[in-house]
Amino acid sequence: MLLDIVQNTLDGLAIGSAYGLLAIGFTLIFGVMRRLNIAFGPSIMVGIFAGAWLHSQWSAGMIPVFLATLAGAVLASAYVERISFAAIRGDAALASMASSFAIWMQLEEAVVHVFPGRTYAFPTLQTIPMLEIGPVFLRPEYLAMFLTAAALILLLQWILTRTRFGLEVRTLADNPEAARVSGVNVAQVAFLTFLLAAVIGGVAGFLIAATDGQITPKIGLWATMKGLIAMVIGGLGSLRGALIGGLVLGVVEAQAQWFLGAAGREIVTYTLLFLALVMLPSGLAGRADAGARTEALRRL
Amino acid sequence: MLEIRDIRTSYGKIAALKGVSLDIADGGLTCLLGPNGAGKTTLIWTIAGILKAHSGSMKLDGEEISGMRPHSIVSKGVVTVPENRLVFPEMTVKDNLIAGAFSRRKEKGGGLDDLEEVLERFPRLRERANQEAGTLSGGEQQMLAVGRALMARPKILLMDEPSTGLAPIIVEEIFEIIGRLRDEGRTIFLVEQNAHLALDYADHFYLLEQGHVTFGGRPGEVDHDELIQRAYLGARKAS
Numbered sequence: 001m002l003l004d005i006v007q008n009t010l011d012g013l014a015i016g017s018a019y020g021l022l023a024i025g026f027t028l029i030f031g032v033m034r035r036l037n038i039a040f041g042p043s044i045m046v047g048i049f050a051g052a053w054l055h056s057q058w059s060a061g062m063i064p065v066f067l068a069t070l071a072g073a074v075l076a077s078a079y080v081e082r083i084s085f086a087a088i089r090g091d092a093a094l095a096s097m098a099s100s101f102a103i104w105m106q107l108e109e110a111v112v113h114v115f116p117g118r119t120y121a122f123p124t125l126q127t128i129p130m131l132e133i134g135p136v137f138l139r140p141e142y143l144a145m146f147l148t149a150a151a152l153i154l155l156l157q158w159i160l161t162r163t164r165f166g167l168e169v170r171t172l173a174d175n176p177e178a179a180r181v182s183g184v185n186v187a188q189v190a191f192l193t194f195l196l197a198a199v200i201g202g203v204a205g206f207l208i209a210a211t212d213g214q215i216t217p218k219i220g221l222w223a224t225m226k227g228l229i230a231m232v233i234g235g236l237g238s239l240r241g242a243l244i245g246g247l248v249l250g251v252v253e254a255q256a257q258w259f260l261g262a263a264g265r266e267i268v269t270y271t272l273l274f275l276a277l278v279m280l281p282s283g284l285a286g287r288a289d290a291g292a293r294t295e296a297l298r299r300l
Numbered sequence: 301m302l303e304i305r306d307i308r309t310s311y312g313k314i315a316a317l318k319g320v321s322l323d324i325a326d327g328g329l330t331c332l333l334g335p336n337g338a339g340k341t342t343l344i345w346t347i348a349g350i351l352k353a354h355s356g357s358m359k360l361d362g363e364e365i366s367g368m369r370p371h372s373i374v375s376k377g378v379v380t381v382p383e384n385r386l387v388f389p390e391m392t393v394k395d396n397l398i399a400g401a402f403s404r405r406k407e408k409g410g411g412l413d414d415l416e417e418v419l420e421r422f423p424r425l426r427e428r429a430n431q432e433a434g435t436l437s438g439g440e441q442q443m444l445a446v447g448r449a450l451m452a453r454p455k456i457l458l459m460d461e462p463s464t465g466l467a468p469i470i471v472e473e474i475f476e477i478i479g480r481l482r483d484e485g486r487t488i489f490l491v492e493q494n495a496h497l498a499l500d501y502a503d504h505f506y507l508l509e510q511g512h513v514t515f516g517g518r519p520g521e522v523d524h525d526e527l528i529q530r531a532y533l534g535a536r537k538a539s
Binding site (some may be wrong): 165167168170174177178187188 | 395
């Protein structure tokens, strides 16, 4: 029993790191634009299908498939940004969300037309043998998922804190008015942030598809749901919260799957979302940040 | 010099600026006075490009800047110190200052060569360089907002109500800073509620009432008391 919990926690942390990447993608876009891009998951889905297509046509290896996934996700995201965000006024948050929903349907239909079957094969890492550490097992694809996610988060941290572009992203998230009077090219930074989020989401999508070995167009809906739930649990607008939310969601799902089965897992996931909304409306990490902000306001 | 001619700006159907014309002369402090709701902040946001004027022109040394996007206007050297300070509360003081040099990023050294000078000018900011800006006092945040604007090497500094919400003794300190900037020969356009203090420092002033410039001149030429009364209360009917 205890061993099961340890094993589930390890598996859950791996999947959760991919959820964390999805939530970070949502959070980046939300932080800079103050608008929700619900077509984020479907944009990643386009990338995954681009990778699967390369794989089935020319039996391409992991690296070309990986690059094709990123390229597809970035192109689809650029399209979403132009149509649903750049072309819509910044204060019309609802219009952007509704528009990104329409683009979601469009992307999904397009993929269903080009790939008429239900499921497609995706290359996997399962050729590497299972790692055995004492009584627990580490699936190689899970280990790869966790390490890649960790490396990407460190890279993102570096970009945000050490580069001028990262500083611009942070100014926009912190105080958009002040960013504009400081000479930030808001439209350009928003576009680049969208592409950065697409790369992060593309990596997450690739890792997930390479673990499952097969994909359907529903992975778009799935990625949007997982990313949004992880973001809400962690706290809207906090990158640290997004990561924590993803890990918590991954671990809870893995435990529920093991002890309660697939249907039980869904019930537990949505109960977790409900509890997060009711009991921790600012999320796991949001609370501390909100406290700091109140403190700062009080000292003015 | 910035020449503003017949600028009109509206919020939806409500006209806030109804044809404003004024000049901001090089190397001096031009002050804009006026009661609440006269359109002073609207004028600042319009010059900064954040609000769009629907007619009129703004020429910086002969070049039209009306219609440019905010970041382009900053690169032209028209830099705003916004009302209520508007710093980046969750970023360090140093990062706030670096953010001020965005428009100069293509220069050698990324335009950060003034950082030392700004920290020299505001020793309190140097002490708190690695602190989050949200933890600073109001006066320190105002200094940070001024320092951030200086990082852009402004030709014209637009200052919107620097005294808002600050204790009188801090206001004096901020005005000493503004006076020092003026004495260095910088061009400053100051919007201020505190007419009494502003007139002590201004080389030239304008009075904005209900979206029109109704009066202008040099502080020595007019009766301060009457001017201040109009600046606070708006034009009175003959009494």
